[in-house]
Structure formats: structure tokens, C-alpha cells
Amino acid sequence: MSINPEKIIHFSPMHRLQWEEAQQKDVILYPEGMVELNQSSAEILKMCDGTRALDEIVSDLEAKFSTTDLKNDIIAFLEVALKNGWIKQD
Amino acid sequence: MAGSNKINITPPRWLLAELTYKCPLQCPYCSNPLDYAQHKDEISTEDWKRVLSEARKMGAVQLGFSGGEPLTRPDLAELVQHSRGLGYYTNLITSGYGLTEARILKLKEAGLDHIQISIQASTQDLNDHIAGTESFQSKQEVARLVKKHGYPMVLCVVIHRENIHQMPEILAMAEELGADYLELANTQYYGWAHANRDLLMPTKEQYEKAEKIAQDFKEKVADKMKIYYVIPDFHEDRPKACMNGWGTTFLTVAPDGMALPCHSARELPNLDCPNVTEYSVPEIWNESKAFNFFRGTAWMKEPCSSCDEKDKDFGGCRCQAYLLTGDMYNTDPVCSKSPENSVIQAAISSARESALSADEKPLVFRNSKNSKQY
Numbered sequence: 373m374s375i376n377p378e379k380i381i382h383f384s385p386m387h388r389l390q391w392e393e394a395q396q397k398d399v400i401l402y403p404e405g406m407v408e409l410n411q412s413s414a415e416i417l418k419m420c421d422g423t424r425a426l427d428e429i430v431s432d433l434e435a436k437f438s439t440t441d442l443k444n445d446i447i448a449f450l451e452v453a454l455k456n457g458w459i460k461q462d
Numbered sequence: 463m464a465g466s467n468k469i470n471i472t473p474p475r476w477l478l479a480e481l482t483y484k485c486p487l488q489c490p491y492c493s494n495p496l497d498y499a500q501h502k503d504e505i506s507t508e509d510w511k512r513v514l515s516e517a518r519k520m521g522a523v524q525l526g527f528s529g530g531e532p533l534t535r536p537d538l539a540e541l542v543q544h545s546r547g548l549g550y551y552t553n554l555i556t557s558g559y560g561l562t563e564a565r566i567l568k569l570k571e572a573g574l575d576h577i578q579i580s581i582q583a584s585t586q587d588l589n590d591h592i593a594g595t596e597s598f599q600s601k602q603e604v605a606r607l608v609k610k611h612g613y614p615m616v617l618c619v620v621i622h623r624e625n626i627h628q629m630p631e632i633l634a635m636a637e638e639l640g641a642d643y644l645e646l647a648n649t650q651y652y653g654w655a656h657a658n659r660d661l662l663m664p665t666k667e668q669y670e671k672a673e674k675i676a677q678d679f680k681e682k683v684a685d686k687m688k689i690y691y692v693i694p695d696f697h698e699d700r701p702k703a704c705m706n707g708w709g710t711t712f713l714t715v716a717p718d719g720m721a722l723p724c725h726s727a728r729e730l731p732n733l734d735c736p737n738v739t740e741y742s743v744p745e746i747w748n749e750s751k752a753f754n755f756f757r758g759t760a761w762m763k764e765p766c767s768s769c770d771e772k773d774k775d776f777g778g779c780r781c782q783a784y785l786l787t788g789d790m791y792n793t794d795p796v797c798s799k800s801p802e803n804s805v806i807q808a809a810i811s812s813a814r815e816s817a818l819s820a821d822e823k824p825l826v827f828r829n830s831k832n833s834k835q836y
Contacts, residue, residue, distance in 0.1 A: 373685070386614040386642060388551060388575065394473060394521030401551035403576040403616050403643055406475070406524060457688075 375426055375450050379461040382422035387458055389417055400458055407458075416449050420459045426450070469758040471709070471748055473521035477550075478714040478725060479510065481538070482530040487557050488594025488827040489582065491620055491655035491662055494530065495728050499833035505719040507537040509739060511544050513715055516743035518548040522713065525550040530717065531557055533565070539572040546573025553578060555618075558604035559597045566604075566611050577608045578616040578645070583624075584631035592624060594827045605639045617641040621672065622649045622662040623817060629672040633679045641687055646676055648694035651809075652726040652781055654828045661825050663813035669694050696806055700771065701778025701794035708756035708776065713747065721746045723753055726781040730790050756780055763791050765799045 375381070383389060388401040398414035400407040409417070415436070419429040429450075430443045453459045483498040495501070505513075514525070525545055532538055533556055545552050554569065558579035566577075581601050582592040589598040608615045617636050619625070625632070636644040648669070649655050649662050664672070673691070680689045695702050705712045705724045714722040719738040722728060727735065733752040736745075747753055755761070759772050766777040777783075778794020786795050786805045793800040816822055826832050 385612065390523075390549065390551075392521070392523060394519075394523075399523070401523065401575070403578065403614050404524060404526070404553055406551075 373451070373455055375447060375454060376461055377426040380422060380425050381420045381429065381450065381459050381461055383417060383420045384458055384460050389414075407456075412445075413449055416446055417453065417458065420450075420453075469760075471757070472711070474517055474711065474713040474743075474747055475522060476524045476526070476712045477514070477517045477522040478526045478528055478712065479514070479532075479541075480528050480530065480714060480716050480725065481510070481532045481535045481541075482717050484534045485529060485531040485557070485828075486534075486559050486595055487531070487597065488829045489592060489620070489654070490594075490658045490825040490827050491622060491649045491653075492828040493650070493653045493655070493725055494828065495653055495726075496657060496836040497833060499830045501716070501718050501720075503718040504535075505717070505739060507540060509719060510537075510541055513738050513743055514541070514545050514550070515548060517713060518545075518550060520744060520747065523549070523551060524553065526553045526555050528555040531559070533557075533559075533561055539565075539568050542569055542574045543572040546575070551575050556580070557593070557597065558601045558608075559593075559595065560600070561604045561607075563607050563611075566607050566613075570611055570613070574613070576614045576616065578618055579605055579608065580618045580620070581605075581632075581635070582620070584628045584635045588625060588628070594829070602639065605641070609640045614642045615640065616643040616645060618645040618647060620647045620649055621664075622655075623664045623668070623813075624662070626664045626668050626672045629675045633676065636687065637683060643688045643690065645690045645692065647690075647692040650692070651696070652729075652785065654826065656785055658825050659809060660813050660816035661822060663696065663810065664694075665814055665817065666697055666810070669697055695779075695782075695796050696810060698796060699798050701775050701782075701796040703775045704779035704782075704794075708780065709747070709753040710757070713743070721750070721752070723756070724781065727752070730781060730784055761791060763793070765797075765801070766793050769799065 390399055390401060392399050398409045419432060430446055434440055434442050482504055483494055542552055552575045554574055554577045556579060579601060583589040586598040590596045619632050651659050655662060676691060709723050712724060714725045715738055716722060720735050721738055722735055733755055735752040736750045762777055766772050778796055780790045782794050783792040784790035787802045792802060795802040795805050
């Protein structure tokens with residue numbers, strides 16, 4: 373299963389991405405389960421809002437953090453996210 | 463108290479709200495206490511809201527509405543709405559029996575995140591026999607409605623000797639109903655399941671065969687269905703890390719407001735479990751005798767106290783140690799290092815003999831009449 377660069381990426385309607393004040397971190401919630409996210413994973417997932425495909429996600433994150441060369445790391449994480457069902461491509 | 467040395471207390475993450483002991487079903491493996499009929503009181507909507515708010519503030523995020531049958535509480539949607547507003551991920555753990563489309567819509571509007579439906583078997587006859595209520599058709603219909611309205615759908619099937627042979631059909635049923643998650647819960651022997659153990663426990667050969675079928679299927683459907691397999695710990699070499707450690711993660715509140723470190727803890731002696739109508743959730747979690755009783759490792763006896771795995775499995779399950787050895791401080795007898803491990807082998811042998819005998823005693827179904835005998 374791999375990311376199709378042409379297609380829009382959106383967050384799974386079967387999961388919920390939420391900031392947890394008590395834990396001071398973002399988490400993914402799903403039936404009877406929770407995944408705690410580090411900051412970079414959370415920033416990538418927040419970009420998967422159904423308005424961007426891969427290249428826009430990369431350029432927007434590089435702009436946000438004033439950096440370059442994020443593409444490979446982002447693809448690697450998105451493929452994990454896709455495999456886990458956290459994101460979808462129609 | 464047992465765990466009185468200073469230990470780091472982590473906040474609760476999981477709140478199990480057992481709204482009621484009322485249930486239209488009579489499953490003979492029910493995890494409710496045998497004497498549930500003596501605990502008729504139910505705390506009020508306002509008490510539940512306060513408990514939900516206090517636990518959320520401490521960091522609880524996963525919330526299970528359970529029972530009994532939580533649908534019997536008329537204020538369920540109100541409690542869901544309150545919880546969702548607080549930011550909980552709300553799980554409804556139901557038999558599905560009697561859940562109408564109108565109520566599914568109302569719960570969706572209230573913000574319910576997910577519905578878990580239990581089905582007892584893959585055939586109507588066996589489902590209705592185990593449930594003690596004609597409910598198979600209703601459950602199948604509810605499963606379809608849950609999908610129709612966009613909820614993640616979890617199908618839960620408790621596995622025991624009467625249905626373990628149906629494993630291929632159970633898997634096919636879950637696939638046909640479009641379950642997103644399938645929980646194959648090998649019976650855990652507490653409460654009513656403990657009383658019916660000789661009649662419910664499969665043989666090791668049955669477990670191994672069923673597990674192989676389930677594992678093969680898991681790979682086949684990996685991209686559309688997740689399968690949770692709750693292990694039959696009697697056939698394991700090491701005990702389960704029960705509750706992720708006592709008082710570290712899980713908070714159960716029983717229908718009458720009693721706060722429990724696990725949903726079976728009511729049957730342990732001398733814990734003096736506190737009630738949410740008398741104490742706040744932070745007081746209960748941080749300060750009560752019951753929640754500190756088995757925190758950490760200072761309470762342990764040998765062979766746990768010198769065991770290099772004690773931080774991994776926490777000595778196993780306190781309720782199992784109590785039910786099977788009579789001493790809740792003992793190592794969970796499932797552990798092969800336990801000096802009482804022979805009670806597990808005896809239980810397995812006793813169940814096997816019962817399975818082979820011509821005059822098996824009948825199952826004791828979970829209902830008020832039977833409960834009053836305990």
C-alpha cells in the first residue's frame with residue numbers, strides 16, 4: 373500500500389485526531405484504542421484535511437517550518453498512516 | 463495498606479461507566495458479579511456527569527458505556543452528549559438488542575463515536591440459546607444500521623466451548639456484516655463464567671484449531687478488518703498484564719457508584735472500594751485504599767517479588783489469584799512459576815472431563831432469579 377501522489381489525502385472518518393491537554397500531546401482515537409503522536413507526526417496528519425495531495429502537504433510543511441528536504445520523511449510516515457487506516461485516498 | 467510506599471501515580475486514561483446491571487440477555491459468561499441482584503441502586507444522571515467531568519479533567523479519554531445493557535438507561539444520549547462535549551472518545555458497548563434506528567440517530571447527534579455489538583454465535587439457535595433471549599435477528603439488523611449511519615462497527619464474540627467450533631462461520635459473518643473490528647474474546651473466568659467454567663472452557667486442541675483459523679483469516683482481511691484476539695490465559699505460560707497494572711490506567715464505576723480498579727474487583731475482600739457519591743474522582747484515584755492496594759510491586763510475595771518479569775505482568779490478575787488460590791496476594795496461578803499452578807491444570811482437566819461426560823450439568827444463566835442464590 374503506497375501513497376498516490378496525484379490524489380487528495382484525508383483523515384479517516386473512523387478515527388479522531390485530538391489534542392490531549394493532560395498528556396500535552398496529540399493523539400489518534402479509535403474504538404477502544406489510542407495512539408500517542410510526536411509533534412512531527414501530528415503536524416503531518418493535521419495537513420491531511422482533504423484539501424491537499426502529497427506535494428502540497430510537503431510544500432506547506434516546509435514553508436511552515438522554514439526547512440527543505442522533508443519529502444522522504446513525510447512519505448515514510450504517510451505510508452505508515454495509510455497502512456494503519458489513519459488516512460485515506462479515494 | 464499493601465502498596466503504601468511512595469510510587470508515581472499515573473492518571474486514568476480509560477473510564478468504564480457501567481450504567482446499570484439491568485440486561486435483557488442472560489449470557490452465562492457475564493462479567494457482572496454473581497450477586498448483582500443485590501446491587502439495585504443506580505446513581506443519578508447528575509452524579510454521572512460529575513464523575514465524567516472529574517475523570518476527564520484528570521486525563522481519562524477513552525470512555526466505555528457498558529452494563530448490563532446501557533440502552534436501558536433513558537439518559538444515555540444525555541450522558542453521551544455531555545461526554546463528547548468534554549472530549550471523550552465515546553464507546554457504546556451493547557448487546558444491540560432493542561436498539562432502534564431512531565435511537566441510533568439520536569446517539570449520533572449526541573456525538574457517540576462508536577458502537578460495539580455482541581453476537582453470541584453464528585447461528586440463530588445457538589445465539590438465542592447462549593443469550594437466553596431471542597435476539598439473533600435483532601442483532602444482525604442493528605449491525606447493519608450501525609454501518610449505515612457511519613459508525614465504526616465492532617463485533618464482539620465471546621468464545622467458549624459451545625461456539626468455538628463455529629469459528630469459520632463467525633469470521634464469515636463478521637465479514638458479511640462489514641465489521642471494522644472483530645473482537646474474539648476467549649472467555650475470561652470471572653463472575654458468571656467462573657461459576658460455569660466446566661461447561662464453558664474449551665480443550666487446548668479446540669483453542670489451537672480455532673486460533674489457527676482466526677490468524678489465517680486475520681491476514682486475509684488485514685486491509686479491511688482488524689481482529690483483536692483476547693487470549694485464553696489458562697493455556698499460557700505467563701499471566702496477563704491485568705489492567706495494565708493496578709490503578710495505572712483503568713477506572714470502572716459500577717451502577718451504584720462504587721469505583722473499582724477493575725470490573726471484577728468487587729469480589730475481592732477488604733478493599734473498601736469507595737463510592738463516587740462520597741468522594742471525588744481525584745480523591746478516589748489518588749488517595750483511596752482500594753486504588754493504592756496493589757499499586758507498584760511492594761505488595762508482592764514470592765515468586766513475584768524477586769521475579770525479573772514483575773514490571774511486565776505485575777504478577778498477573780489479583781481477582782484470578784483470589785478466585786483460584788483463595789489469596790489475592792498470590793502470584794496469578796496461570797504463571798508456570800506459581801506454586802499453585804496445578805489449580806489451572808486441575809481446572810482444565812475438570813472441564814475436559816465435563817465435556818466428555820454424558821450427564822453434564824446445565825449452564826447457570828445470568829438472571830435475577832439465579833443471582834439471588836449468591
